[in-house]
Amino acid sequence: MAHEEIRKGPWTEQEDLQLVGFVRLFGDRRWDFIAKVSGLNRTGKSCRLRWVNYLQPGLKRRKMTPQEEQLVLELHNKWGNRWSRIARKLPGRTDNEIKNYWRTYTRKKAQTKKRGAASPASSSSTCASSASNIPSADTLPIRDAMGESFYDTGGPGKGCSMEDIWEDIFSSEENSIIPAAGSYPSYDYVYPPIASPTWELGTGNLWKMDEEDGKMFESQSNQFFSSYENCGASFSG
């Protein structure tokens, strides 16, 4: 049979929209299923990663605050490289983000040590102790601000940010769908409604449907996607 090649590499806005739509329909658990029925030609893992690290509502997506940095240092001291565990203590941060931060931090620290050996005057500045040197979120360049340059890596040009999308979803459907209670951690963020059949139907039949059945939902989700045709107009391909 025709074997469709699994897509890899950076996600496009189109793919993001598709994924968001299907997560809305099916919840954020059945990644393999979502990968199949969405027609994204991505692996379930890839979909999950994209969702968790980038699309999930509530992500801060701006530079760590000194408080957060301090917390990361403390928790890492406590738990070691248990990034997901640490991330749970930092609302709006992903394990990947923290992992990357830590990597940068250790590098800087190593460099500081090196340089410190050469010029003791600067040796006292570790990332933790120099946290006050880190610009606050307000002073950060536009790029770091929520929603700006959201698709820097997703393709050329600027479409609409996920913030816009979520906002739009939320405002257009706040009266029609009530989010499943406890579906998401209680970040200080108002979540758009995401259907969570897993919780609402228990071990429901929904998950037992095969790919063919899933196609049915594709048409449903198409309605959702069509709402964002304007964004789609700026898609690169």
Place this chain on the structure above:
DNA sequence: AATGAGATCAACCGCCCAGAC
């Protein structure tokens, strides 16, 4: 203005674990 080095971030890989069958 061009370029090279360093920093940052998104995404993939491989392993492990838990649940389903």
Place this chain on the structure above:
DNA sequence: AGTCTGGGCGGTTGATCTCAT
């Protein structure tokens, strides 16, 4: 009880961005 499958996690890599020269 054993096997299989999917999801989660930590490690790593590569592309892109930023800044200094």
